[in-house]
Amino acid sequence: MRDFTLPGAGQANEAAALALYRARCSYYDWQLAPYEALRRAAVERLGLQPGQVVLDIGCGSGMSLDLLQQAVGPEGRVIAIDQSPEMLAQARQRVEQAGWKQVELVCSPVQQASLPAAADAALFHFTHDILQTPAALDHVLSHLAPGASLAVCGLKWAPPLYGMLNPLVWWNAVQSVTTLAGLDMPWAGLVLRGARLTVEPVCGGALYLASGRMP
């Protein structure tokens, strides 16, 4: 049964997230469609080259997979991780229908996922709960090659000048995350762990696109 507890200031809640995405999976793609331009910009910021290995962290229904597999080409690898079996089932359908041989799907919490030793890039597209999970960040970053590229985007609290957008941010957040902690700077955990990121505010700062590299 869906856990209707509203997200609070604490840590991400795995059971609540699983319930949330079990309930949301049938209409998820429709809800995310308006963010397609941001998804494309995030994948472009990764600067992927043919043959590279890219991690799609919290891949959901696989809406980034086509862009990622095109960018790394048939010699590359896309490793897409999500803990929600229902969301990953949709990703699997996408992969099988398209016949993408270089895409591997991993159904696991990111913090426990089996990952390749040294990936070239990682995408965090609308993955706020994961960004607020220290063990997930430690695990992913320990599986990136030196200089690996990162692209991170999603919701954030708008700055005071655009504060009128924050009820909308809140409304979207309570439908997609299990903690509101860190919504002022969702990427901060990556920076604390050494990532060098440039942050671009999007839509008055109610969204962000952060990109850069590990040292």
Ligand SMILES: C[S@@+](CC[C@H](N)C(=O)[O-])C[C@H]1O[C@@H](n2cnc3c(N)ncnc32)[C@H](O)[C@@H]1O
């Ligand atoms: C808002 S969706 C984003 C999906 C996809 N990145 C996209 O842009 O369409 C967030 C996803 O993160 C997954 N998720 C949340 N916490 C996770 C964790 N600790 N490990 C793996 N997946 C997680 C959820 O199951 C959900 O599919």
